[in-house]
Amino acid sequence: MSIYDQREHNDDDTRRLQAVGAEILGLPLGEIEREGTTANMTGIQSSRYQLTSRTDSRTIFLQDSEFQAQGGVGVFEGNDDELLERAARILSNLGIDEREIDQRSVLTEQIEAASFDRRTGAVASAGVRDGKRFALLTRAIDGIPVWQSSVTLGLTRDGSPGYLHLHWPEIERKVLDTARGYLSAESSGWSPPTIDYAEPESWRAGVLHSPAISLVLDQVAAIKVIYRPLTDEIGKKPVRFVDLDGRDVPLPRHFEETPGPVDEKRPGANAA
Amino acid sequence: MRFSTGGVDNYAPCSSTSLSFCRQNGRDFRTWYQFSGHTAVTNWEDGDVWGSDFRDGASADGDPSGGSELPQIYFYAGHGTCQAAPTATDPDFISVCGNFGAPNRTNIGQTTRWGNNAGSLNFAFLDASCPMDLVSIGANWFNVFLGLHVATGHSGTRTQDTLDSADRASQFAALTAGLPWPFPTMSIGDAWMQTGIIDIQPGCCAVAIANGRDIPEADRRVDFEQVNSGWSDPVGDWFVWKWVCR
Numbered sequence: 001m002s003i004y005d006q007r008e009h010n011d012d013d014t015r016r017l018q019a020v021g022a023e024i025l026g027l028p029l030g031e032i033e034r035e036g037t038t039a040n041m042t043g044i045q046s047s048r049y050q051l052t053s054r055t056d057s058r059t060i061f062l063q064d065s066e067f068q069a070q071g072g073v074g075v076f077e078g079n080d081d082e083l084l085e086r087a088a089r090i091l092s093n094l095g096i097d098e099r100e101i102d103q104r105s106v107l108t109e110q111i112e113a114a115s116f117d118r119r120t121g122a123v124a125s126a127g128v129r130d131g132k133r134f135a136l137l138t139r140a141i142d143g144i145p146v147w148q149s150s151v152t153l154g155l156t157r158d159g160s161p162g163y164l165h166l167h168w169p170e171i172e173r174k175v176l177d178t179a180r181g182y183l184s185a186e187s188s189g190w191s192p193p194t195i196d197y198a199e200p201e202s203w204r205a206g207v208l209h210s211p212a213i214s215l216v217l218d219q220v221a222a223i224k225v226i227y228r229p230l231t232d233e234i235g236k237k238p239v240r241f242v243d244l245d246g247r248d249v250p251l252p253r254h255f256e257e258t259p260g261p262v263d264e265k266r267p268g269a270n271a272a
Numbered sequence: 273m274r275f276s277t278g279g280v281d282n283y284a285p286c287s288s289t290s291l292s293f294c295r296q297n298g299r300d301f302r303t304w305y306q307f308s309g310h311t312a313v314t315n316w317e318d319g320d321v322w323g324s325d326f327r328d329g330a331s332a333d334g335d336p337s338g339g340s341e342l343p344q345i346y347f348y349a350g351h352g353t354c355q356a357a358p359t360a361t362d363p364d365f366i367s368v369c370g371n372f373g374a375p376n377r378t379n380i381g382q383t384t385r386w387g388n389n390a391g392s393l394n395f396a397f398l399d400a401s402c403p404m405d406l407v408s409i410g411a412n413w414f415n416v417f418l419g420l421h422v423a424t425g426h427s428g429t430r431t432q433d434t435l436d437s438a439d440r441a442s443q444f445a446a447l448t449a450g451l452p453w454p455f456p457t458m459s460i461g462d463a464w465m466q467t468g469i470i471d472i473q474p475g476c477c478a479v480a481i482a483n484g485r486d487i488p489e490a491d492r493r494v495d496f497e498q499v500n501s502g503w504s505d506p507v508g509d510w511f512v513w514k515w516v517c518r
Contacts, residue, residue, distance in 0.1 A: 003307055036454060043454020052454040061456040069495065109465055111494075111514040113487045116414040118509060123410040126487060131514055132465075148439060152466060165466060197289035211439040213446035213455065226435060229289045233377070234367050235354035235401025235428075238291055239436045239471070254442050259299040262312070266320035267337045269371040 003255055004039035004215050007055065013042040020060065021051050024093045025161045027062075039215055057217050058094065060166040067154060067162025069109065069131035074157030076133060080106040087135035087153040090161075096168055102140035108133045132163070139168065144179045145206035146171060147224070148252075167212035171219060178221035179207050185223045185244060193246035198227035198238055208241060210252040218252035273499055274343040274392075276313045277301050278321035278368070280350030285319065286369040286376060294349035297399060297441035301347045304442065308449035310499075313343040321350065322373025326366045328385035332373070333393075341391030345499055349441055352400030353377065354430045364403050364412040364425075381412035387419020387505060395460060395499055396423040399441050401434050404479040409513060417483040419505040422497055424464040424480045427515065432475030440470040450500045461494040465516045474518050481513035482506070 014035045021027040027049060034045040043052035052061045066072040076083060084104045092098050109131030115124045132154050139149035154163035182205035184190065192200040203226070209219035222241035229235065241249050279298030281291045295317045302315050316338050324332040325340050326348075333341040340346040353365035364380045378384060380403060386393040396416075398404070404413065404425030413423070424444075426434050447456060447463035458466070461480040468478025482497065484490030485508030494512045497503060 003303065034453070038452045038454060041455050045454070050454065050456070052456055063456060063458070070491070107469070107516050107518075109514050109516045111491075111512065113490065113510065113512045114410060114414075116410065116509045116511060118415070121411075123414065134516075195289060196284060197287065211443050213443055213451075227289065231288055232430070233353060234283070234288045234351040235430060235433050236291060236351050237401075237433050237435050237473075238289055240292060251438050254300055254439075255303060258296070259303045261295070261299065261317055262302070262315050266316055266372075268335075269320055 006039065007037055009035060009037035009042060013037060014044055017042065017044045017051050017053060020053065021049065024090060025062065025164065027160065057167070057169040058096070059169070059212055060164060062161055062164035064156065064162040067156055069111065073162065076155035076157060076159060078159065083133065083135045083153070083155060086155060087137050087151050090153065090164070090166065091137070091151060091168065100139050100141055101137050102145060103138045105136050106133060107136055134163070141171060141176060144176065144183070145204065146209065147206055148209050148211050165212065169209055169217055169219070171207055171209070175207055175219050175221050179205050182221055182223050182244060190244065192225040193240065193242060195227055195238060195240070197231060198229045201226045201228040201237065208252050210254060214254040216253050216256055220249050220252060222249045273310045273345055274313050275305050275310050275345035275347065276338065276340065276343040277315045277347045278325065278350070279317050280321050280368050282318040283351065283369045288351065288369065291350065291436045293436050293438045296438065297349035298347065300442035301445040304445040304449045304451065308451050310345070310449065314338040319369060319371035321368045322370035323368050323376045323378050324373030326378040327383040328388070330389070333386070334389065334391060340396070341386065341393050344392050345395045345397070346393055347397045347399070347441070347445070349399040352398070352403045354402035354428055354433055356430050358402070358405045358407050358429065360408050361411060362405065362408050364405055364408065366398065366400060366403060381415060384416050385418050386416055391419065394421045394505070396420060397444070398423070398425040400425065402426060402428045404481070406477065406479060406515060409479070409481065413481055414511055417506070417511070420483065421503065421506060422460045422480060422482045422493055424460065424468065424478070426468065426472065426476055427479050428472070428476035432473050434476060435471040435473065437471035440467055443467040443470060448499055450498065457498065459496045459498050461497070461514060465514065469516060469518050472518050477515045477517035479513060479515040481511060484508050484510050484512070486510050487512060
C-alpha cells in the first residue's frame with residue numbers, strides 16, 4: 001500500500017542537510033553512510049547521527065544513537081537557561097524570529113525501579129533518578145498560539161545536540177488574519193458550542209497545522225474549546241476546534257486521504 | 273507484528289460526554305502501522321469496543337472477535353477515570369461504552385492481565401485519562417504484566433488531565449511503527465516521552481513501564497525496546513517506569 005508520492009533524492013538534499021548539521025547544529029557528522037528520501041522526509045545518516053527533514057516544511061529531526069540517560073555520551077548538566085538558550089539559538093540560526101517563541105520550559109524524565117513480590121504484593125522501590133532533559137519551546141505569533149509548532153532539544157553531557165524535534169512551519173497570512181478575527185471570542189460575550197455532559201472550561205483563538213510527522217501540511221485558524229466533564233466517572237477532556245459561529249473547522253490532515261473505518265459490525269454485539 | 277485498535281468517541285448511550293478524535297486516533301494508528309508492514313487484527317470503534325476486551329479471560333480479552341490479547345500490540349483511545357487526588361490504593365480504569373461485554377469500566381489492577389495463558393500481547397498503549405497514575409502504579413500495574421513487555425499511559429488528576437487530541441496518537445504511532453527510512457523511529461518509551469505530553473494539561477504526565485528479570489533488563493526495555501525488536505517475553509518481577517510531566 002502506498003500512501004504517498006515518492007520523490008527522488010538528490011544531491012541538494014544531502015548538501016542542505018549536511019549544512020544544517022554542521023552550521024546550525026554544530027555536529028561532527030563525519031562520513032555520510034546513508035542518504036535518501038521517502039515521501040516528504042529526506043535524511044542522512046552517519047555512524048552516530050540520523051538527521052531528517054521534511055521537504056515541505058521547516059521540520060527537522062535529529063537522533064544521536066549515543067544520547068542515553070545512562071551510559072553513552074550522557075545528559076547535559078548545565079543550567080536550564082543555557083539549555084533553553086541553545087534551543088532558541090537553533091531557531092534564530094534557521095532564520096526564524098525568536099519573538100515567535102511563546103513558552104520556554106525544561107522537562108526532565110524521571111525513572112523509578114521496583115521489585116514486586118507477586119505472592120504478597122509487596123513492592124520495594126530502588127529509588128528515583130533523573131533521565132534525559134529537554135528544552136521545550138512553544139510558538140505564538142503576535143500572541144496567537146500555533147499549537148502544533150514546537151522545538152524539543154536534548155543536549156549530551158558535552159553540550160552537543162543529542163535529540164532535536166523541530167516543527168515550525170511557515171504560517172500563511174490569511175490564516176493568521178482569520179485567527180486574529182477569532183480573538184474577539186476571547187474577550188466578548190462569545191459562547192462556545194455546548195456539548196452533553198460537559199461544560200466549557202476554557203477557549204482560545206489560534207492556528208492549527210498538520211503535525212511534524214504527516215504526509216501533508218495543512219493549516220487553519222480555529223477557536224480551541226476545552227470542556228470539563230460533568231460526571232466524575234470519566235476523564236479525558238473533550239476538545240473542539242470551531243469558528244465564531246461555533247461550527248467545527250476542518251482539521252489539518254495527516255495523510256493525503258484521511259483514513260476511515262474498516263471493520264463492520266462486531267459479531268456478538270447487542271442490536272443497537 | 274499483529275496489532276489491534278479500539279477508539280471510542282460515542283459515550284452518549286452511557287450518559288457521559290462524547291469525544292471527537294478517538295476513532296480517528298485508531299484509524300491514524302492503523303494507517304501508520306499498516307504502512308510499516310504490520311498486520312491489523314481488529315479495528316473496532318465506539319460500541320464495538322467492549323469493557324470485557326480488557327479483562328482477563330478466554331471469553332474476555334481472549335474473545336476472538338476483538339479481545340485485547342489477540343494481537344501483539346493493542347492501542348486504545350477513549351475515556352479513563354481520574355480521581356481528584358489519587359492515592360496509592362486508588363484504582364486505574366479503562367472506560368468504554370460498549371454494546372456488549374459489560375461492565376464498561378475495567379479496573380485495571382483487579383482484572384486486567386496481559387501476556388498470560390495463550391495471550392500474546394507484548395505492548396499495550398492506552399491513550400486515556402489517568403490509566404497509569406504514578407502514585408498507585410505498583411498496586412495497579414505490576415500484576416498486569418504476565419508476559420507483557422511495555423505499556424504506556426498517563427498519570428494525572430481531574431484538573432491535570434489528558435485532552436482529546438487529534439495528533440498525540442498519530443505521532444506516537446508514526447515514531448514507533450518503524451516507518452521506512454529516513455522517517456525517524458524511536459523506542460516505545462522514548463516515543464511516548466516525546467508524544468505523550470502533546471495536548472495534556474500542566475501537571476499531567478506521560479508514563480511508560482516495562483518488566484524484566486532485573487533492573488538492567490527492565491531499564492533496557494523501557495529505554496530501547498521497539499515493537500520490531502523481537503525480544504522474548506520478560507520473566508521476572510522487576511519493573512522500571514519513566515515519566516515526564518507538563
